[in-house]
Amino acid sequence: MKEYEGYLIDLDGTMYRGKESIPEAVQFVARLRKKDIPFLFVTNNSSKTPRQVAEHLNHLGMEAKEEEVFTTSMAAANYLYDHHPNTSIYVIGETGLMSALEERGLKLTDEDPEAVIIGIDRKITYEKLAKACLSVRKGAMFFSTNGDIALPTEKGLLPGNGAITSVVSISTQKEPIFIGKPHRIIMEQALKVLGSIKEKTLMVGDNYDTDILAGINIGMDTLLVHTGVTTREALKEKKSQPTHVLDTLEEWNI
Amino acid sequence: MKEYEGYLIDLDGTMYRGKESIPEAVQFVARLRKKDIPFLFVTNNSSKTPRQVAEHLNHLGMEAKEEEVFTTSMAAANYLYDHHPNTSIYVIGETGLMSALEERGLKLTDEDPEAVIIGIDRKITYEKLAKACLSVRKGAMFFSTNGDIALPTEKGLLPGNGAITSVVSISTQKEPIFIGKPHRIIMEQALKVLGSIKEKTLMVGDNYDTDILAGINIGMDTLLVHTGVTTREALKEKKSQPTHVLDTLEEWNI
Structure with a gap:
């Protein structure tokens, strides 16, 4: 072996x-x-920081350190830092994605972004999706942290980030670059x-x-x-x- | 001819x-x-009532009466009234859809619906989409007023109802019955x-x-x-x- x-x-x-x-x-x-x-x-999981993931694992009775966790948000941040360090980015997402991008010193913006990235956002609004659509139609690069269609929860399978991302990909007819x-x-x-x-x-x-x-x-x-x-x-x-x-x-x- | x-x-x-x-x-x-x-x-257009559409036409300098307008929301309400009159329905949508269904005396509900219908809703939330996904996964019938992927506005092409509906169809892997x-x-x-x-x-x-x-x-x-x-x-x-x-x-x- x-x-x-x-x-x-x-x-x-x-x-x-x-x-x-x-x-x-x-x-x-x-x-x-x-x-x-x-x-x-x-x-x-793009919504949590590595610290939050490690805490969750510890809570389940598993030893885990922050440094042992690598999320799709961190992958996205590292990738953008490597390939598009000066690009202004419009972000739809939760703490995990926001903080990963900020920690890499990437330029986040609400207006005329050169790139759009979508991670799961349980505070999604029509305005956010509209902004992403307009930017992608204007030529912004289009990223999505992951294409998972469902999110397992105690309530059942809720919409995953792949389903949220589809609003923009279906509307603009442009496929995102998936990170996860x-x-x-x-x-x-x-x-x-x-x-x-x-x-x-x-x-x-x-x-x-x-x-x-x-x-x-x-x-x-x-x-x-x-x-x-x-x-x-x-x-x-x-x-x-x-x-x-x-x-x-x-x-x-x- | x-x-x-x-x-x-x-x-x-x-x-x-x-x-x-x-x-x-x-x-x-x-x-x-x-x-x-x-x-x-x-x-x-599922968001407006026929009266609102007629008013809009009059505003553009065209004579039009409420009775001359037939929206996809009215079509949905008539269809559901014809085929599923006693079915409880969870609705995502704006005034045009809500009032069309109510005028037909259809049973609208927030819990355990037998049918889900989605029309454009510019107050969309993750909770609404989650509720639709859970219901469709449990076997609720699934309707969408229309599959238009983009909505032309002064700001540009915003997400249309087909794009919003895709959150549920992609997540549940079930295709809706489109009305429009x-x-x-x-x-x-x-x-x-x-x-x-x-x-x-x-x-x-x-x-x-x-x-x-x-x-x-x-x-x-x-x-x-x-x-x-x-x-x-x-x-x-x-x-x-x-x-x-x-x-x-x-x-x-x-």
């Missing part, structure tokens, strides 16, 4: 389910820590932060269509764990299979 | 452009009135109100993709007038051609 020098690990469905942590996954991370193998929790899984940008930025090359890094997650495809799309090895979204039956239908498949992370040797 | 016994006539781009009425179209309607030929103005042009329901309901059979009625409009397709979809004759959206060049690309094509309605003999 290949030895991986770094791990990118999904959160929801992989480390916890709803309000409960998954013991085998928590043990797996403890083993990584013990062996000093670098890892990052990689999440499409299964797209490449979050993976490239996560590998940079982790300091590990993709050939020696493993992507671990429960959701074929986001986690595993993200790994496949960037050419990384992948491990699908059946503790969340993707069942064995659903996996059979997929053309490209993960490198590894397990029922729980207990079975994974490090 | 076939003599038509009734006319369905689009408004924006056909009767007026922006803040100006189109004189040839106004004269055309005056000739219809003089000959007592029944007509209805048929609009995908180019779909059949508004045409069927307009013909009922007009009291004219489709074989002897002409659909008149400037927009191939809404007005003309609406006529074609229901098997009516159509007249495309080049005073608005669809240019001669764009029309050449279309497989099914309108029955008649004119530069202005001055050329139309009644």
